Amino acid sequence: MLLLRYTASPDAIAEHIPGHVDYLERHHGTGTFLASGQTVPAEDGGAIVARGVDRRRIAEIIAEDPFVRAGLAAYEIVTIDAARVHPDLAEPPAEGRTS
Numbered sequence: 347m348l349l350l351r352y353t354a355s356p357d358a359i360a361e362h363i364p365g366h367v368d369y370l371e372r373h374h375g376t377g378t379f380l381a382s383g384q385t386v387p388a389e390d391g392g393a394i395v396a397r398g399v400d401r402r403r404i405a406e407i408i409a410e411d412p413f414v415r416a417g418l419a420a421y422e423i424v425t426i427d428a429a430r431v432h433p434d435l436a437e438p439p440a441e442g443r444t445s
Contacts, residue, residue: 347393347394347395347396347423347424347425347426348393348394348395348396348404348408348421348422348423348424349391349393349421349422349424350391350392350393350394350411350413350419350420350421351390351391351419351420351421351422352389352390352391352413352418352419353417353418353419353420354416354417354418354419356389358416358418359413359418359419362412362413362416362418365412366411366412366413369410369411369412370382370394373396373407377397377398378396378397378398378399378407379394379395379396380395380396380397380435381394381395382394382395391419397435401423401425404423405423408421408423
């Protein structure tokens with residue numbers, strides 16, 4: 347689980363939204379991001395459910411986020427050791443496969 351917290355004004359965030367959306371789409375496309383969206387209230391930030399990569403790689407991925415690159419947001423990485431997983435989520439994404 348990736349928790350995104352804004353550290354800048356909404357106006358500063360707004361100009362980087364298109365790049366952030368491209369970033370999200372790229373990682374959703376690889377299967378690394380399973381779900382993403384804004385928090386409620388939206389001014390706080392957002393959250394992403396990710397899978398199939400280790401902590402080192404996820405740190406590299408979040409460093410690519412335009413919000414982070416511009417110094418407008420920071421992520422908290424919360425690792426979950428899932429005891430139960432829906433069958434649709436059981437297959438790792440291509441990036442995370444070892445075979």
